[in-house]
Amino acid sequence: MIKADKIWIDGKLVAFDDAKVHVLTHALHYGVGVFEGIRAYKTADGRSAVFRLKEHVQRLYDSAHIVLMEIPVPPERLEQACVEVLKANKLDAGYLRPLAFFGAGAMGVGAGATNPVQVMVAAWPWGAYLSEEGLKKGIRAKVSSFTRMHVNVNMVRAKVSGQYVNSFLATREAAMAGYEEAILLDTEGYVAEGSGENIFIVKNGVLQTPPLSAPVLAGITRDSVLRIAKDLGVPVKEEKFTRDSMYLADELFMTGTAAEVTPVREVDNRRIGKGEPGPITKRIQDTYFKAVRGEEPRYREWLTPY
Numbered sequence: 007m008i009k010a011d012k013i014w015i016d017g018k019l020v021a022f023d024d025a026k027v028h029v030l031t032h033a034l035h036y037g038v039g040v041f042e043g044i045r046a047y048k049t050a051d052g053r054s055a056v057f058r059l060k061e062h063v064q065r066l067y068d069s070a071h072i073v074l075m076e077i078p079v080p081p082e083r084l085e086q087a088c089v090e091v092l093k094a095n096k097l098d099a100g101y102l103r104p105l106a107f108f109g110a111g112a113m114g115v116g117a118g119a120t121n122p123v124q125v126m127v128a129a130w131p132w133g134a135y136l137s138e139e140g141l142k143k144g145i146r147a148k149v150s151s152f153t154r155m156h157v158n159v160n161m162v163r164a165k166v167s168g169q170y171v172n173s174f175l176a177t178r179e180a181a182m183a184g185y186e187e188a189i190l191l192d193t194e195g196y197v198a199e200g201s202g203e204n205i206f207i208v209k210n211g212v213l214q215t216p217p218l219s220a221p222v223l224a225g226i227t228r229d230s231v232l233r234i235a236k237d238l239g240v241p242v243k244e245e246k247f248t249r250d251s252m253y254l255a256d257e258l259f260m261t262g263t264a265a266e267v268t269p270v271r272e273v274d275n276r277r278i279g280k281g282e283p284g285p286i287t288k289r290i291q292d293t294y295f296k297a298v299r300g301e302e303p304r305y306r307e308w309l310t311p312y
């Protein structure tokens with residue numbers, strides 16, 4: 007059970023157990039909440055830093071804009087709240103969860119649009135999302151029987167709570183079949199992304215990931231990995247690929263704030279490459295972890311120290 011001392015909600019830090027909402031909260035019924043996942047890490051200088059805080063908070067406001075939601079505080083105030091809640095919980099590293107949502111008031115799908123918008127930020131310690139072993143040795147994944155929604159079904163530039171039912175069904179199906187994560191195809195049958203991650207393959211030294219015109223979240227980790235790959239001199243293609251191209255990949259990994267850079271060693275019971283994290287995956291993973299810990303000066307602008 008996730009636990010912390012304080013949560014920041016509607017402008018105030020309150021005790022964890024007092025951060026409650028009414029059962030007729032619109033978002034609870036209709037899924038119109040927008041959220042972020044942001045990580046803070048201990049850094050080499052003995053302090054801590056939030057990774058790409060500005061970009062994450064901007065994406066939260068973009069998500070709100072897409073669902074016609076006015077978040078009642080400015081982005082700068084929410085950035086401050088993220089740092090406040092890390093400090094209030096004495097977290098020198100951890101995971102931040104900002105969430106803005108239509109609160110209680112009118113019921114009815116559209117009527118809730120006039121309900122007050124609440125906004126909160128929680129923070130807690132969160133280790134390897136897909137296990138430490140997964141980070142080191144790679145995970146086993148399966149292609150889901152659930153399809154990633156069409157770009158005019160899911161708002162793919164937004165992280166909307168209700169859109170995660172698709173991810174929940176996919177990742178639960180994978181887990182119940184003995185796999186660690188699901189990979190979802192798009193409505194045309196091309197590989198889209200994981201239930202909570204973007205996906206990359208490596209073939210003959212070229213790194214490939216679906217373009218942002220695919221039904222994938224514009225991942226901030228994805229963006230960081232593309233920049234790191236370029237700096238490492240790894241050629242990159244942002245092009246769709248098929249599930250069987252994934253089977254034939256030399257390397258495969260997933261990226262996300264929670265998942266970080268997690269290698270995938272097997273998909274649908276087919277070994278990927280040598281069945282272990284490949285050389286390019288390891289170079290990117292190592293550089294990513296150096297970047298989040300402030301050990302790579304060229305990525306310093308990604309860090310908000312606290």
Ligand SMILES: Cc1[nH+]cc(COP(=O)(O)O)c(CN[C@@H](CCC(=O)O)C(=O)O)c1O
Pocket residue numbers: 042043044173199200201202203204222223224225226227228261262263264265
């Ligand atoms: C569908 C999806 N695709 C890609 C990503 C990667 O985006 P980014 O974090 O900006 O690199 C995430 C983040 N998934 C978040 C939620 C995880 C959860 O279980 O909740 C996360 O990684 O924080 C997604 O939810």
